[in-house]
Amino acid sequence: MSVNDISSLFSFIGGLGMFLYGMNIMADGMQKTAGSKMSQFLGMLTNNRLMAVLLGALITAIIQSSGATTVMVVGFVSAGVLNLTQAVGVIMGANIGTTITAWIVSMNQLGDAFAVFQPAFFAPLLIGIGAIFMLFGKKQRMKTAGEILVGLGLLFIGLDFMSSSISPYTDAPVFSEAFRLLGSNPLLGMIIGALVTALLQSSSASVGILQTLAMNGVVTTNAAIFITLGQNIGSCVTAMISSIGGSRTAKRAAVIHLTFNVMGAVIFGVISFILFSLHPVLAAHNITSVQISIFHTIFNLTNTALLFPFANQLVKLSGVFVPEDKKEPAVTDEESETMKHLDERIFESPAFAVETAAMEVVHMGQITMENVRRAMDAVLTKNANEVEDVYKTEQTINNMEKMLTEYLVKVNNLSLTERQKLVVNDLFYSINDIERVGDHAENLAEQAEYMVQHNISFSETGESDLHVICETAFNSFKHSINARQKGDMDDVRKVSQYEDEVDTLEEELREKHIERLSAGKCDPSAGVVFLDLISNLERISDHAYNLAGYVKDEM
Numbered sequence: 229m230s231v232n233d234i235s236s237l238f239s240f241i242g243g244l245g246m247f248l249y250g251m252n253i254m255a256d257g258m259q260k261t262a263g264s265k266m267s268q269f270l271g272m273l274t275n276n277r278l279m280a281v282l283l284g285a286l287i288t289a290i291i292q293s294s295g296a297t298t299v300m301v302v303g304f305v306s307a308g309v310l311n312l313t314q315a316v317g318v319i320m321g322a323n324i325g326t327t328i329t330a331w332i333v334s335m336n337q338l339g340d341a342f343a344v345f346q347p348a349f350f351a352p353l354l355i356g357i358g359a360i361f362m363l364f365g366k367k368q369r370m371k372t373a374g375e376i377l378v379g380l381g382l383l384f385i386g387l388d389f390m391s392s393s394i395s396p397y398t399d400a401p402v403f404s405e406a407f408r409l410l411g412s413n414p415l416l417g418m419i420i421g422a423l424v425t426a427l428l429q430s431s432s433a434s435v436g437i438l439q440t441l442a443m444n445g446v447v448t449t450n451a452a453i454f455i456t457l458g459q460n461i462g463s464c465v466t467a468m469i470s471s472i473g474g475s476r477t478a479k480r481a482a483v484i485h486l487t488f489n490v491m492g493a494v495i496f497g498v499i500s501f502i503l504f505s506l507h508p509v510l511a512a513h514n515i516t517s518v519q520i521s522i523f524h525t526i527f528n529l530t531n532t533a534l535l536f537p538f539a540n541q542l543v544k545l546s547g548v549f550v551p552e553d554k555k556e557p558a559v560t561d562e563e564s565e566t567m568k569h570l571d572e573r574i575f576e577s578p579a580f581a582v583e584t585a586a587m588e589v590v591h592m593g594q595i596t597m598e599n600v601r602r603a604m605d606a607v608l609t610k611n612a613n614e615v616e617d618v619y620k621t622e623q624t625i626n627n628m629e630k631m632l633t634e635y636l637v638k639v640n641n642l643s644l645t646e647r648q649k650l651v652v653n654d655l656f657y658s659i660n661d662i663e664r665v666g667d668h669a670e671n672l673a674e675q676a677e678y679m680v681q682h683n684i685s686f687s688e689t690g691e692s693d694l695h696v697i698c699e700t701a702f703n704s705f706k707h708s709i710n711a712r713q714k715g716d717m718d719d720v721r722k723v724s725q726y727e728d729e730v731d732t733l734e735e736e737l738r739e740k741h742i743e744r745l746s747a748g749k750c751d752p753s754a755g756v757v758f759l760d761l762i763s764n765l766e767r768i769s770d771h772a773y774n775l776a777g778y779v780k781d782e783m
Contacts, residue, residue, distance in 0.1 A: 236393040237393070239389050239390075239392065239393035240389070240390050240393040242386075242389055243385075243386045243388070243389025243390035243392075243393060244386065244390060244437070245386070246382045246383070246385055246386030246389060247382075247383055247386030247390065247433065247436060247437075248386070248433055249379075249382060249386075250378075250379045250380065250381065250382030250383030250384075250385075250386055252379070253375055253378065253379035253382070254375070254376050254378075254379025254380050254383060256375065256379070256643050257372050257373070257374075257375030257376035257379060277313065277314070277316070277317040277536070277539055278317070279317070280314050280315075280316075280317025280318050280320075280321065281317045281318070281320050281321040281324070281532060281536070282321060283317075283318065283321060284297060284301075284317060284318035284319060284320060284321020284322045284324070284325065285321035285322070285324040285325035286321070286325065287318075287321075287322070287325065288321065288322045288323075288324075288325025288326050288328075289325040289328045294322040294323055294325065294326035294431055294432070294463050297318070297319075297322040297325070298319055298322055298463075298464070298467040298481075298482070298485050301315050301318050301319060301322075301467075301481055301485075302467050302471050302478045302481045302482055304580075305477050305478055305480075305481040312477065312480060312481060312484065312543045312546070313539060313540065313543055315481045315484065316484055316488075316539040316542055316543060317539065319481075319484060319485045319488060320488065320531075320532045320535070320536065320539075321532075323460065323463075323488075323489070323528045323531065323532065324525075324528045324529060324532060326431055326432055326463070326528070327521070327524050327525040327528055329432035329435065329436060330432070330435050330436070330439065330520065330521040330524045330525070331521050331525075332380075332383070350384075351380075351381040351382075351384035351385045351388070352381065352385075353381075354377045354378070354380055354381035354384075355377070355378050355381035355382065355385075357374075357377055358373075358374040358375065358376070358377030358378035358379075358380075358381060359374065359378060360374070361373055361374025361377065362374035362375060362378065368645050368646040368647070372645065390437070390440045410451040410454065410455060412450070414450075414454045414497050414500070414501050416454075417450075417451055417453075417454025417455050417457075417458060418454050418455070418457050418458030418461065418493060418497065419458060420455055420458060421434065421438075421454070421455035421456060421457065421458025421459040421460075421461070421462060422458040422459065422461045422462035422465075423458075423462065424437070424459070424462065425458070425459045425461075425462025425463055425465070426462045426465040431459045431460060431462060431463035434459045434462065435456065435459055435520070435524060438452060438455055438456065438459070438520060439517035439520050439521070440517075442514075442515055442516055442517045442519075442520055443516070443517050445514050446514070447514060447515050447520075448511065448512055448513065448514060448515065449504075449510060449511055449512070449513050449514070449515045449519075450500070450504045450511035450512070452515045452519075452520055452523070453496075453500045453523060454497065454500070456520065456523060456524055456527070457492075457493040457496055457497055457500075457527070458493070460489045460492065460493055460527070460528075461486070461489050461490055461493050463489065464482070464485050464486040464489055467481070467482040467485050467486075468482045468485075468486060476550055479550045480543075480546040480547065480549075480550045481546075483546040483549045483550055484542050484543065484545075484546045487542060487545060487546065487549075488531070488535060488542060489531075491531075491535060492527065492528075492530075492531030492534075492535070495531070495534070496527055496530075496531070572638065575638070575639070575642060578639070578642040578643055578644050578648065579648070581639045581642060582639060582644070582648045582651055582652060585632065585635060585636055585639055585652070585655055586651065586655060586712070588628075588632055588635075589632060589655050589658050589659055589662070589712065590709060590712050590713045592625065592628045592629070592632060592659060592662055593658075593662050593708075593709035593712065593775075594709060595621065595624065595625060595628070596625055596662050596663075596665050596666045596669065596705075597702075597705055597706055597709055598621070599618055599621040599622065599625065599666060599669045600665060600666075600668075600669045600672075600702060600705060600768065601702060602614050602617055602618050602621070602669075602673075603615075603618045603669040603670070603672035603673045603676070604672060604698045604702060606618065606672070606673055606676035606677075607672055607673075607675060607676045607679070607694070607698070607761060608691075608694065608695060608698065610676060610679055610680050610685075611676075612676075612677065612680050614673070614676070615673045615674075615676055615677045615680075618669060618670060618672075618673035619670065619673065621666075622666050622667070622669065622670045625662070625663060625666040626663065626666070628659075629659050629660070629662075629663040632655075632659045633656070633659060636652055636655055636656055636659075639652055640652050640653075647782070650781070650782060651782055654778035654779075654781065654782060657774070657778055658712065658775055658778055661771040661774045661775050662771070662775070664767075664771050665705060665768050665771045665772070668764045668765075668767050668768050668771075669768075671760070671764045672761060672764055672765075675757050675760055675761055675764075678757065679757060682753065684753060684754045684757055685754065686754055686758060687744065689740075689744075690741065690744070690754075690758060693733075693737050693740070694737075694758070694761065694762070696733065697730060697733045697734065697737060697762055697765050698765060700726050700729050700730050700733060700769070701726075701730050701765040701766070701768045701769045701772075702768075703722070703726045704722075704723050704726035704727050704730060704768070704769040704772040704773070705768055705769070705771070705772040705775075707719045707720075707722040707723045707726065707772070707776070708723045708771075708772035708773070708775035708776045708779075709775070711723060711775070711776050711779045712775060712778075712779055715779060715782075715783060717780070717783060719776070719779075720776045720777075720779055720780050720783075723772050723773055723775075723776035724773065724776065726769065726772075727769045727770070727772060727773040730765065730766055730769035731766065731769070733762075734762050734763070734765070734766040737758075737762050738759060738762065741755060741758055741759060742755075
């Protein structure tokens with residue numbers, strides 16, 4: 229092997245590295261640009277399968293990876309956010325969306341009219357502009373745009389490096405012999421395509437490499453077709469690995485993806501084999517990168533159109549491959565629900581991961597809110613049964629705080645925008661405040677239990693005053709959770725109003741109660757309990773004010 233051969237090998241490896249890295253940082257930048265808007269897509273996935281297909285294609289076009297989209301779908305299905313029927317549509321759409329990368333790669337072969345799309349023409353300019361945006365941009369949006377431009381530029385330069393390093397060897401017998409073998413053996417071609425895609429964990433990347441070889445005129449039509457079909461099967465590997473250790477439903481989602489792609493590959497493989505047998509000249513003809521893009525797009529569109537009406541049957545078939553596990557425990561408690569929702573597969577999209585964390589913080593807040601109401605009822609009605617329920621739920625709240633904190637630590641290490649980092653920091657503070665509200669609810673329950681055990685009661689005025697401050701404190705906390713859930717400034721303002729009212733009430737009731745004690749109108753032991761109750765209620769409203777303040781800062 230000569231020095232030139234070694235240099236060409238290094239150029240190919242370097243080009244491949246730039247191509248993969250460029251694709252990665254471009255996808256990362258585009259994902260940041262989409263931000264929280266991506267999380268709204270799921271809300272549109274009702275039972276409209278066509279909408280699910282379109283959104284699956286759009287999301288994949290944005291994040292430049294059908295594998296990542298499918299992994300997220302597996303996570304969402306596992307978390308109960310999507311059902312399997314909705315997941316089928318998104319998976320079908322993901323296969324369509326992945327064709328975008330193939331068209332980007334083949335731009336420089338679209339003819340003289342598209343000369344400006346050639347990598348050598350504009351890739352250096354993109355990297356230069358992107359670097360300026362990243363280094364000198366003051367706004368996060370400009371820095372993110374810089375990432376996208378640098379990623380796109382590196383992708384094209386990587387393609388150029390690979391193409392240049394291969395071009396001197398296009399006449400080498402090894403290429404023609406290899407693709408002749410792959411073209412004459414459909415099964416071998418599919419296996420090679422699947423293996424390369426599985427190793428790279430990206431069908432877009434493996435199709436890009438195949439197109440680079442095609443640019444140099446060394447790929448035959450039959451070999452390209454069978455390898456491309458195999459690449460679509462290989463793209464399922466990421467989701468299959470992701471589903472290991474997941475719920476039965478998550479495994480079924482991964483099986484649906486595999487079944488869908490295998491069926492399409494088999495149908496097209498048989499048709500292609502018959503066609504090439506009848507027209508051997510077509511089979512041996514060299515294929516261009518543009519023609520690979522065309523076939524890749526036609527295959528995914530046709531496969532989706534053929535199997536779209538059979539989505540329910542695909543769901544049923546997945547149940548055959550992944551039978552129900554009778555030993556699998558039913559999810560009944562809140563902690564299990566939270567663990568199920570905090571699926572790390574969603575980390576494939578940081579925007580979704582942040583949104584999921586926010587939803588679970590709201591969930592924790594709603595459980596705490598119910599516990600606060602239960603504790604208040606225990607105080608006002610002296611119901612001992614309510615007290616036991618408060619203690620049980622408080623343990624759940626503490627466990628949820630631990631789970632959410634661990635999850636947020638991992639989310640915080642993802643590639644986040646400045647706003648997403650702010651939200652994650654606020655969520656850290658929020659779960660601490662919510663847990664403290666849970667502690668105050670437990671304090672209220674302890675006082676209720678003490679009142680029952682020692683037969684303590686308040687005067688009619690004291691009971692009335694306690695009822696008023698309980699309702700006001702509860703409203704402040706309720707609106708703080710609503711503010712986090714809806715992001716509504718009206719809720720933030722209401723929290724502030726109720727918190728002021730609670731502060732005023734607490735001060736007034738404390739003075740009035742001391743006056744009753746001084747006048748001998750109230751039992752001293754009851755007085756201590758009363759003061760402790762209103763102090764805990766005032767602290768609940770303080771934490772509610774903190775929670776609303778975090779939402780206000782984000783807005």
